[in-house]
Every structure is written in structure tokens, then in C-alpha cells.
Amino acid sequence: AQSVTQLGSHVSVSEGALVLLRCNYSSSVPPYLFWYVQYPNQGLQLLLKYTSAATLVKGINGFEAEFKKSETSFHLTKPSAHMSDAAEYFCAVSDQGEYGNKLVFGAGTILRVKS
Amino acid sequence: DTEVTQTPKHLVMGMTNKKSLKCEQHMGHRAMYWYKQKAKKPPELMFVYSYEKLSINESVPSRFSPECPNSSLLNLHLHALQPEDSALYLCASSPNPWASGVGETQYFGPGTRLLVL
Numbered sequence: 001a002q003s004v005t006q007l008g009s010h011v012s013v014s015e016g017a018l019v020l021l022r023c024n025y026s027s028s029v030p031p032y033l034f035w036y037v038q039y040p041n042q043g044l045q046l047l048l049k050y051t052s053a054a055t056l057v058k059g060i061n062g063f064e065a066e067f068k069k070s071e072t073s074f075h076l077t078k079p080s081a082h083m084s085d086a087a088e089y090f091c092a093v094s095d096q097g098e099y100g101n102k103l104v105f106g107a108g109t110i111l112r113v114k115s
Numbered sequence: 116d117t118e119v120t121q122t123p124k125h126l127v128m129g130m131t132n133k134k135s136l137k138c139e140q141h142m143g144h145r146a147m148y149w150y151k152q153k154a155k156k157p158p159e160l161m162f163v164y165s166y167e168k169l170s171i172n173e174s175v176p177s178r179f180s181p182e183c184p185n186s187s188l189l190n191l192h193l194h195a196l197q198p199e200d201s202a203l204y205l206c207a208s209s210p211n212p213w214a215s216g217v218g219e220t221q222y223f224g225p226g227t228r229l230l231v232l
Binding site for chain 1 (some may be wrong): 119121155156163171208211217225
């Protein structure tokens with residue numbers, strides 16, 4: 001079964017600084033990878049998705065992620081953090097084993113942006 | 116329109132109450148999902164419906180009873196819940212049926228915050 005590991009349950013950056021949220025995957029087949037964001041007391045919103053069409057994936061709100069097969073990573077970045085980026089971020093993989101469209105989520109990373 | 120709506124936004128119920136959560140999507144999606152999310156945790160899959168039929172039940176206790184009356188609507192009936200069932204309940208949908216939709220984006224609703232007293 002596929003899985004993802006998010007390194008760092010909390011990340012704190014200053015406004016204007018680089019955002020880097022780490023995600024490593026485990027998959028025996030080319031994976032479908034996702035980043036979702038969850039603002040306080042809200043549902044999950046898709047930031048971006050990797051489907052093997054391109055290794056650098058651009059998403060909404062200035063976020064992007066790069067798929068690196070050699071490192072089994074799919075880290076999320078944003079060049080300049082805004083206060084509005086403060087939220088919880090989940091990396092997820094589509095489990096292609098026994099199940100159909102089952103999402104397996106990482107534990108999540110809470111991003112704090114300091115003014 | 117990529118919107119999934121859920122009602123109510125908040126729900127407080129006693130352990131002897133019966134209540135229902137409602138989820139609706141008008142994107143023509145054929146798969147719909149219920150997730151449970153405890154505080155500071157990722158969502159956990161509960162149920163999946165494809166073409167209004169239950170495809171997956173992730174060993175959820177029978178006090179949770181899902182229902183899919185039509186292709187746009189998904190309900191979760193609650194009865195005799197326990198305080199540990201307090202959580203955010205999320206609904207999601209994706210375009211194709213469960214088995215053939217591997218890798219498809221799931222679109223989430225805003226959730227219902229449930230408190231069981």
C-alpha cells in the first residue's frame with residue numbers, strides 16, 4: 001500500500017520568507033500525489049496534484065511542488081509567505097493497491113506565519 | 116461549479132439523540148465519500164458510494180448509517196453516538212466511480228462540526 005510521511009508537524013516562517021513543507025512518499029508504482037490545505041474550521045481545498053505529466057507542478061495561491069523520484073519526495077514550496085497562508089497542509093497519495101480512489105493522508109503540517 | 120455543500124455546519128447532540136448530516140454536490144460526480152477528522156489529525160475514510168451504492172465501509176460502527184438517495188445527495192444518519200465520536204465530518208466527491216477513478220481529485224465540503232455530549 002502507498003503511504004506518505006510529512007516531516008515536521010509545525011513549521012514557522014516570517015512573512016515574506018520561503019515556505020518549504022516536506023513530504024516523502026512510499027509507492028511501488030508511479031504515484032498520484034496531492035497537497036491539500038485546510039484553514040481553521042474549514043474543509044480541505046486542493047492546492048495541487050501530481051499526475052506524472054510534469055515533475056514541477058504549479059498550484060493555487062503561488063504554491064508549487066516538485067516530484068523527485070530519486071528522493072521519493074514531493075515537497076511544497078512558496079517563495080514568499082503571506083499571513084493568509086497560515087493553515088494546516090496535508091500531503092496525500094492515491095492508494096492504487098487493493099482499493100479504488102482511496103486517499104492516504106500524511107499527518108499534516110501546521111504552518112505559522114509571523115509578522 | 117466545484118462545490119460540495121454540507122449541512123448543518125455545527126451540531127450538538129446527546130448520546131440518545133438521532134440526527135442526520137447532509138451532503139450535496141451538483142457536479143455530476145459518481146463517487147461520494149464520508150470522512151471523519153479528529154482534532155490535529157488527518158481525515159479518515161468512513162464510507163464510499165459509487166453510483167449510489169455503498170462500495171466501501173471502513174469498519175465503521177453501526178451507529179453511523181450512510182444513505183445515498185440520489186446521485187447528488189449523501190446523508191449520514193447518527194444514532195446513539197458516544198462522546199469520542201465528536202469530530203469534524205467531511206464529505207467529498209470525485210468524478211468517476213470509485214473503482215475506476217484512481218488518482219482523481221476529491222473535492223471536499225466545509226464539514227460539519229459534531230459535538231456529542
